[in-house]
Amino acid sequence: MSTTPKLSKSPWVVHFNCNSCNGCDIEFLALLTPHYDVERFGIVHVGNPKHADVLVVTGSVNHRNARVLKNVYDQIPDPKVVVAMGVCASTGGIFADGYNVLGGIAKVIPVDVYVPGCASRPEAMMDGIVKAAVILEAKRRNPKAVQAGQPVVVRTPSAAPAAAAAIPQKEIPQPC
Amino acid sequence: MLTNVTEIPVTQLHGEVWALKQQGYRLVTLTCCDLGDAHDILYHFDKDYTLKHLRLRLPRGESLPSITDLFFAAVLVENEIQDLFGVTVAGMVVDYKGRFLLSEGAPVAPLNKPIGIGIDIRAKAPVAEGGKAS
Amino acid sequence: MATMLSNIMKNLGRKAATRLYPFEKRELPTTTRGHLDIEIDKCIFCGACQKRCPTNAINVTRDPKTWAVNHYACIVCGYCVEVCPKDCLLLRNEHLPQP
Amino acid sequence: MIRRNTIPFGPQHPVLPEPIQLRLVMEDEKIIEALPAIGYIHRGLEKIAEKKDFIQDVYLAERICGICSFMHSQNYCQGIESLMNLTVPDRGRYLRTIWAEIHRVHSHLLALGLLADSFGFENLFMQLWRTREIILDIMEQTAGGRVMLGTCCIGGVRKDISSAQATVVLRQLDQVQKECDEILPALLNDYSVKQRTVGVGVLPRDKAHELGAVGPVARASGIGMDYREQGYAAYPDLGFKKVVETAGDCYARTLVRVKEIAESIRMARLALEKAPQGPIAVPFKGNPTGEVLARIEQPRGELNFYIKGNGTRNLERFRVRTPTFANLPPLLHMLTGCQLADVPVIALSIDPCISCTER
Numbered sequence: 001m002s003t004t005p006k007l008s009k010s011p012w013v014v015h016f017n018c019n020s021c022n023g024c025d026i027e028f029l030a031l032l033t034p035h036y037d038v039e040r041f042g043i044v045h046v047g048n049p050k051h052a053d054v055l056v057v058t059g060s061v062n063h064r065n066a067r068v069l070k071n072v073y074d075q076i077p078d079p080k081v082v083v084a085m086g087v088c089a090s091t092g093g094i095f096a097d098g099y100n101v102l103g104g105i106a107k108v109i110p111v112d113v114y115v116p117g118c119a120s121r122p123e124a125m126m127d128g129i130v131k132a133a134v135i136l137e138a139k140r141r142n143p144k145a146v147q148a149g150q151p152v153v154v155r156t157p158s159a160a161p162a163a164a165a166a167i168p169q170k171e172i173p174q175p176c
Numbered sequence: 177m178l179t180n181v182t183e184i185p186v187t188q189l190h191g192e193v194w195a196l197k198q199q200g201y202r203l204v205t206l207t208c209c210d211l212g213d214a215h216d217i218l219y220h221f222d223k224d225y226t227l228k229h230l231r232l233r234l235p236r237g238e239s240l241p242s243i244t245d246l247f248f249a250a251v252l253v254e255n256e257i258q259d260l261f262g263v264t265v266a267g268m269v270v271d272y273k274g275r276f277l278l279s280e281g282a283p284v285a286p287l288n289k290p291i292g293i294g295i296d297i298r299a300k301a302p303v304a305e306g307g308k309a310s
Numbered sequence: 311m312a313t314m315l316s317n318i319m320k321n322l323g324r325k326a327a328t329r330l331y332p333f334e335k336r337e338l339p340t341t342t343r344g345h346l347d348i349e350i351d352k353c354i355f356c357g358a359c360q361k362r363c364p365t366n367a368i369n370v371t372r373d374p375k376t377w378a379v380n381h382y383a384c385i386v387c388g389y390c391v392e393v394c395p396k397d398c399l400l401l402r403n404e405h406l407p408q409p
Numbered sequence: 410m411i412r413r414n415t416i417p418f419g420p421q422h423p424v425l426p427e428p429i430q431l432r433l434v435m436e437d438e439k440i441i442e443a444l445p446a447i448g449y450i451h452r453g454l455e456k457i458a459e460k461k462d463f464i465q466d467v468y469l470a471e472r473i474c475g476i477c478s479f480m481h482s483q484n485y486c487q488g489i490e491s492l493m494n495l496t497v498p499d500r501g502r503y504l505r506t507i508w509a510e511i512h513r514v515h516s517h518l519l520a521l522g523l524l525a526d527s528f529g530f531e532n533l534f535m536q537l538w539r540t541r542e543i544i545l546d547i548m549e550q551t552a553g554g555r556v557m558l559g560t561c562c563i564g565g566v567r568k569d570i571s572s573a574q575a576t577v578v579l580r581q582l583d584q585v586q587k588e589c590d591e592i593l594p595a596l597l598n599d600y601s602v603k604q605r606t607v608g609v610g611v612l613p614r615d616k617a618h619e620l621g622a623v624g625p626v627a628r629a630s631g632i633g634m635d636y637r638e639q640g641y642a643a644y645p646d647l648g649f650k651k652v653v654e655t656a657g658d659c660y661a662r663t664l665v666r667v668k669e670i671a672e673s674i675r676m677a678r679l680a681l682e683k684a685p686q687g688p689i690a691v692p693f694k695g696n697p698t699g700e701v702l703a704r705i706e707q708p709r710g711e712l713n714f715y716i717k718g719n720g721t722r723n724l725e726r727f728r729v730r731t732p733t734f735a736n737l738p739p740l741l742h743m744l745t746g747c748q749l750a751d752v753p754v755i756a757l758s759i760d761p762c763i764s765c766t767e768r
Binding site for chain 4: 177178200202203204205207208209218220225227229247248249251252253260270275276277278279286287
């Protein structure tokens with residue numbers, strides 16, 4: 001498997017339910033259970049952010065939990081990687097135009113990996129966490145990349161109209 | 177369709193709710209709708225799968241008497257109405273003072289219809305506390 | 311205690327339940343909704359999908375003729391697939407790969 | 410001297426998959442008063458529903474909660490159907506029942522697994538969730554989504570279950586039944602489990618009624634209230650039997666769920682076998698007008714949607730009262746007087762779904 005990283009250290013994951021409908025949360029929990037069993041990659045789900053390398057966030061940000069999310073993020077020691085799990089965490093998804101929803105978690109913390117899907121499938125989540133492990137490794141080798149505000153952004157969803165154009169999409173046929 | 181609805185004035189609310197409690201009804205929930213100049217508040221009760229509704233019309237600015245002394249189950253929903261519609265509910269057993277579902281930075285009374293045309297009540301509050309920090 | 315012990319003994323003899331993704335990819339059911347795709351040659355750029363999309367994930371322009379989906383806003387509900395007059399939208403059953 | 414302390418339990422707590430804070434006023438180890446602080450997952454769904462049109466709201470309603478997603482959309486569709494005087498074809502009713510009951514099994518297994526995790530029985534948690542994966546496979550095969558089925562639509566359902574699929578599903582349900590028969594006795598008869606659940610978090614019948622408990626919480630306290638008795642969807646044809654227990658403690662609530670799993674599997678099987686052939690949905694025209702309080706029995710209890718249409722594509726008001734919202738006041742009653750170490754077990758014995766509660 002070319003995509004499988006050399007996990008010099010197993011990434012420990014802390015999960016934060018931000019504003020999610022539970023769909024992605026239970027799928028994330030399903031990752032820990034026998035059918036998917038991410039512990040075979042050394043991925044351990046921990047409760048304490050200070051133990052963790054990877055922050056997995058499900059759901060979008062609202063006015064009350066934005067501060068909490070920022071707190072959890074700040075407590076994770078460097079190098080750290082943030083995975084936005086599901087469309088709500090990426091862009092706000094179906095709740096994007098709610099009055100209490102600020103949008104994707106990128107509004108509050110820098111995001112490295114986006115995982116699509118509503119709810120994200122465990123396989124997609126596994127791909128995302130494996131990707132996060134690669135980025136974690138890169139950040140560890142090159143601490144400069146760790147500087148806040150310069151995350152290794154893998155993909156930018158349409159946070160800004162300009163960024164939307166950068167997404168590789170199925171589109172633009174030749175006008176006939 | 178909603179049947180079995182009794183329209184009552186605010187002053188009779190306690191008496192009616194008390195009577196229903198005596199008959200063994202269970203409070204299902206409250207529903208508030210914004211009518212523009214007033215709030216339409218429905219109390220849903222249930223007994224053996226039969227629903228009974230009390231409906232009262234509360235002009236804007238008036239406060240709603242709480243029924244939490246009769247039905248403690250109403251405490252969450254009354255706080256919710258206070259948050260989302262800006263209706264003051266008087267005499268609640270537990271009062272979250274408008275910070276039940278919403279917090280600082282969130283819009284005020286977001287479920288009210290905009291008064292007049294062109295005012296978008298859903299306009300987002302500038303930036304939340306978390307947004308500033310990043 | 312005894313009931314659980316017998317379960318544990320049974321599990322020892324059983325085949326492992328784990329699906330070895332990503333080393334072995336399981337065969338997905340044909341009905342699965344993975345991600346949205348389009349057969350762009352059939353598209354007439356009517357914009358029906360854009361209008362119906364619950365999350366405004368689809369953006370269609372007539373001039374120039376473009377059809378774009380933001381996969382990170384798409385909830386894969388399949389409503390657009392139903393309303394497409396040319397049946398050119400389809401749901402692939404594998405999930406969108408990481409870039 | 411006994412001092413009073415206030416302990417915030419949550420919002421991020423290892424046993425809670427979702428953020429809810431319980432402010433516990435303690436005297437030593439005993440809880441004097443409990444108050445919930447919610448709002449961490451408030452999304453403003455009721456307002457979003459007014460902005461989207463009523464067909465898009467089916468998908469929105471489904472995303473009120475990821476665990477009982479199908480039943481939210483089912484209730485919404487039933488509400489709109491009653492406003493528009495639509496009659497769902499027989500096959501549509503049966504298919505809805507099948508998915509709803511399969512969903513209930515998955516939800517109960519999930520809840521029981523989390524309960525096992527809350528008292529440190531991780532092995533049982535893993536076993537229950539392994540069994541639950543079979544249910545998720547069924548849903549993926551038949552509906553296309555593991556969690557979000559997206560099969561319910563106004564007027565019926567969007568997807569049919571072919572007879573070939575039905576055979577596979579029946580076989581898988583057998584497997585679920587077999588595994589449940591193996592695992593669930595461990596939950597019910599194990600000495601250490603009983604130590605943690607019997608007599609803990611007692612909710613007497615009169616209190617349950619007064620505080621408006623619904624679902625398994627009410628049924629464990631002796632209130633025989635299950636809206637499926639009223640016969641929506643295909644329940645009248647399936648000989649539904651409700652499960653009622655009287656003890657009112659955590660063990661009784663677990664027992665209710667365990668028995669309901671068996672009943673749900675039975676009904677899903679029966680519905681798969683009995684489902685008549687025919688159309689699965691009726692077409693509809695126009696927009697909903699009027700108001701209705703739609704009700705349904707969800708895994709966690711009775712779900713109420715107040716839907717008010719005004720003849721346009723957008724709803725005037727959509728209000729959601731989910732079962733956990735009704736079960737929170739009883740939870741506060743159960744917590745009062747118990748010990749801090751029992752809080753996770755009691756909280757998870759009502760199977761809280763905070764995403765539902767805050768919408």
